[in-house]
Amino acid sequence: MSTENGGAAFGDALIGALEEAVAHERGELAGARVDRVEITARHAWVQPPPAYTPEQIREIRHALSMSQQVFADLLNASASAVRAWEQGAREPDGPTRRLLQVAELNPDALTHTVQGVREFRKAPPPRLVAERPAIPFGTPRAGKDPK
Numbered sequence: 502m503s504t505e506n507g508g509a510a511f512g513d514a515l516i517g518a519l520e521e522a523v524a525h526e527r528g529e530l531a532g533a534r535v536d537r538v539e540i541t542a543r544h545a546w547v548q549p550p551p552a553y554t555p556e557q558i559r560e561i562r563h564a565l566s567m568s569q570q571v572f573a574d575l576l577n578a579s580a581s582a583v584r585a586w587e588q589g590a591r592e593p594d595g596p597t598r599r600l601l602q603v604a605e606l607n608p609d610a611l612t613h614t615v616q617g618v619r620e621f622r623k624a625p626p627p628r629l630v631a632e633r634p635a636i637p638f639g640t641p642r643a644g645k646d647p648k
Contacts, residue, residue: 549595550595550598550599550601550602551598551602552592552598553586553593553598553601554589555586555587555588555589557605558583558586558587558593558601559587561601561604561605562583562587564605564608565604565608565612567615569583569584569587571615575604575611575612575614575615576597576600576601576604576611577600578593578597
């Protein structure tokens, strides 16, 4: 073989690869590493991420109690992109839609990376609910005279 354009080097590499393949087939390569996975494209299908409306994006951001800038940083996007999504001028791309889905379904998966203090988020006051037995609507209560 000629050495022009790496001909000899290619030929040697090809012969070496074939010898390695034959040795692997015979089980002679003890150190050969083969990674096997259970979930393959042949047997699985991943649903595409949902499309989000501007209102839904805003609701996700508000549920996280974040400014547009912090939300943009969380999604690795720009604040102007978040603003455009919320105004309906642009739509998020595929990876960002998947991150929005994660933020919606499992916000802790993303928010654990946010550092800082939630200064403006106050805990809601405790709800005081009197315990009483459930009475069907229209049933007179004890002590009341139905007239």
